[in-house]
Structure formats: structure tokens, C-alpha cells
Amino acid sequence: MATDSIIHQRCEQLVRFFSQAPIKKTFDMKFSYDAQARAIFELARNPTLDHAGGDTHGGVIATLIDNAGWFTAAPHYEHWLATVDLNVKYIEPAHQENLRAIGELVRAGNRLAITTMRVETKSGRLVAIGSGTFTRTSRSIAEMLG
Amino acid sequence: MATDSIIHQRCEQLVRFFSQAPIKKTFDMKFSYDAQARAIFELARNPTLDHAGGDTHGGVIATLIDNAGWFTAAPHYEHWLATVDLNVKYIEPAHQENLRAIGELVRAGNRLAITTMRVETKSGRLVAIGSGTFTRTSRSIAEMLG
Amino acid sequence: MATDSIIHQRCEQLVRFFSQAPIKKTFDMKFSYDAQARAIFELARNPTLDHAGGDTHGGVIATLIDNAGWFTAAPHYEHWLATVDLNVKYIEPAHQENLRAIGELVRAGNRLAITTMRVETKSGRLVAIGSGTFTRTSRSIAEMLG
């Protein structure tokens, strides 16, 4: 199991890594970790990501949930992770509000990590919950972040 | 239950409706129905939707799956649908290939619709499978598509 | 929305209702609510529910999770609920320990309820987590609980 110091260092590296992601710019997402190493993704209202009904598309909410889960699990592993399974339960529309997703580590097992996630509006209204399963790949995190 | 003729008409209207979706343009997705009224979404390789590792983001694949399910279920109802639940199983990375998602109607119940979906590359390699649950809202489809 | 007093009354009725369930006897489950109206199901080690490897079958764990979710959601509705969707993530084998499942209400919406659930051993070891979606049926809870 990684020490807090190693996890903290990987969090910093992962934030830098994500800053290069093209989708970060396309969606205009902000990414940080809180003190418990939970990944937080913020998405300010972005009309270019709307469905035809004029509100944030469910796939965009799924993207926040995927990110919040993967980046919450990733710093606990020496290997790079791949997403195995994502479950999203939609609770309320975003209603054009700014969104914030946060992950929670349920289990960092030897082969598999499990997280839960939630997406809220800035005002704290619950928009979606999710859960994810992630598996170790053969690539090392050091190599990917290097 | 809607007749084939009504379903066919709604499919045409839904394609036009989606053509106005901002996310259609942002992602550059193509949308059509096949002869069995299954929704097909095509996404040509789009590097602006990549994660930092340089391949199509899982949330983008979830978006295709969400769309394929929702639009496969929608023409069977007089009411507008809301996505309740989305499950995505990631099988292989897109490896920068063009993608194609298709939905399959499992059940169009009185209150709830269930679909399964798959995402393949243009060459037929399976990238992800999914399932979705959708519920009727109080708004009519005619009002939304009108 | 139901008042606390009505919820409390329904909890008592639901405990009595479940006491008549044949599966309660077959599995030998105990059912109660905690002070926050969360359903708790206890299953003492029962070798008749083992898979061929000699430990509690995953379907039995799914049964606890289904029960914990449904009975946590049910007292919040005037109508009887039907389970729409169940997701179970298996974390560790039961290792022949006594199990305890508990539900958490995430959302009691007009049409749909969402819960999360967890199964632990008596010693607090996490065995599985789950989530569920439940929909109102046309039958009233009063009629079902007689």
C-alpha cells in the first residue's frame, strides 16, 4: 500500500497530467484533490455540452463521474488503471448549473479498485451518483506520469 | 403501443431534433436510425475528446452509449424520456479509431424502457457495452419535438 | 412526503410483512430498521446457502442487498415499489462469517427511489456494496400491508 506521502506526490503529478488532456480544454473542467486525496472535478456551465433540450448532456455528467472515480483510485496504485465498469444514476437535471463531481475510494484491492462518485451543483443539489471498478494495467504509473 | 408508422415518423423528428444539439457539434457526432428503429451514433476520430493518454475518453464512449440507448427508446413513447440509470462496461480502448454506437430495445414498458447498447470501431472491434433504464416524464414528445 | 410518524409506522408494518416471507425462513434472515429508518438485514452463517466452494453464494449477498435497498425505500411511499435495477459490487468473500446489510436512501423522487447498500461481516469487514432503483407501482402500500 502506498504511503500518504507517495499518494500526495502522485496526486500532484496526476493534476499536471490531466492539465494536458484535450478533453479538459474542450469541456473546460477544473481538477484538484482534497485533503483526503479525493478527486474533484468542476465544470462551469458550458452550453457547448448541451443536449438539444438545452441542458447539460448526461454523457458529460458521466464524464465527470468517470474522472472523479478514476483519479480517486489512481494514486493508490503503482500501475496505471483502466476503467472496467461505470454505473451512473441520474437524479435531477443539471438545470444549467455549475457542477462538481467528487470520488470516494471504497476499496483499493490488489487487482481491482472500487469507487463511488457523486455530482452536485455548486449549491449542493444532487444531480447524479455513480460507482466504478478499475483494474491495474501492466504499465507503471511512473512511466505514464514521467 | 405506437404503430410502426408513428415510430418511423418520430425517428425522423428525433434526428432533426438532435441536429440542433450543441454537443452534436462539439463532438461531431452523426445520428441515424436503421430499419429496425435502432439509434446509431457515429463518432469519427476527434482528438479534442482525448484523455491525457492520447485516446478517446471513457466519458465520450459513455455519451455515445447514453445517446444510443435514449434515442432507441424514445420513439416508442408519447412522453419524453429521462435517463434513470446507465451502465457501461469498457472492453478495449478505442485506439484512436472511428466509433459507432447502436442501441437495442429490450423492453418498452408502461413506466420504464430498458435498452442495451454497444460501441464498436468501424472495423467491428468491440469497445464497450452498456445498458440503460429510461422513465417517462410528464412532457409529451410532440411538445418537445414540435 | 411522508412524515416521520407515518414512516415509522410503515417500518413496523413492513417488518411484520417480511416476517411472513417464505425466503426469510429459508435463508433465516433477521430484519429491523434503525432509528434513521434504514433497513438492516442480518444473515447468520447458513451453510445451506453456500456455493460449491464452501462459502456464501453471491446471489445470497445480492438478496441481502436487494432487501436492504427495497425496504429502505418502501416506507417513504404511499405506493408499493418494484425493483427496477440492482447493481452489486463484490469486494471480499464472506469467509463464512455472519453478514449484515444496510440500506441508505439517496433519493425518494416522485416516480423513482434510489438507494445505496452495503454488506459487512459482523466484525465490520466490507463484503459488497450496491445500488438500487425502485419505481412506484399502482398498488397502495396500505393495501399490500393490510
Add this chain to the structure above:
Amino acid sequence: MATDSIIHQRCEQLVRFFSQAPIKKTFDMKFSYDAQARAIFELARNPTLDHAGGDTHGGVIATLIDNAGWFTAAPHYEHWLATVDLNVKYIEPAHQENLRAIGELVRAGNRLAITTMRVETKSGRLVAIGSGTFTRTSRSIAEMLG
């Protein structure tokens, strides 16, 4: 990848293995493989597995789905599998009918297997669909079945 001959042999061994499972007897399930090595579980109407409303419990249906998935995936691996994730969508009540679950192999990857499953009544009415993810453990299938 296992040859057809090895898969066929493992299917026979797995049927024998399951015949020793206590839950097989408690539920009174029948297990076989079809010519495509898809696992089939049959459950004749068994009132001891009813919920208090007098019909087959959802956890019993989840058990059939778990079995159909696991046993469809298992013969493709040299290692024993563990269930990672189970998703069940309930479509209609069993209405006291005999049930039949069947699995379909979607993917037998190096680390993870994915299956879909369906539960029907003997008359072909669809009761539930599911999907499952399974991971290799460190134990060999030969050791477990030996």
C-alpha cells in the same frame, strides 16, 4: 485461449462441481451447458424462495443471473474466477412461473471476463436481464475442480 475440447471438458467438470453446491439443493436448481458452452440454470417454481407478496424473490433471480454469468465465463480460463460486478434489470415479475437463466460470453479478456445474462419463464417471457464482470483469481481451475 482454451480449445473447444478443453472448454467442453471444463463444462462437464463444472456441472459436476455445481452438483455439490448446497445452494443447488436449497433452491433446487438444474444446471447444464448448451452446445455453445452457455450456462443454463433452471429453477422450477419453488414457494420457499418467495417474498412476502407470494412470488419469486428478486434475490433469487439475481442468483440465477450470477450463476449463468459465472459459469459461462469460467470454462474459458485456467484460473478460478471471482465475481466483480453484477447488474440486474428486473423487467417483469416471475408470476410464479418456472424460470430459466442463460449466459452469453461477451469478452474473455486476459484479466477480466464480461458476460450478459437473461432470465425467462419457460414460456419465453422475459423476466430480467443482467451483465457481469469476473476476474481471475490466483487459484487454478484444475485445483478447484480436481
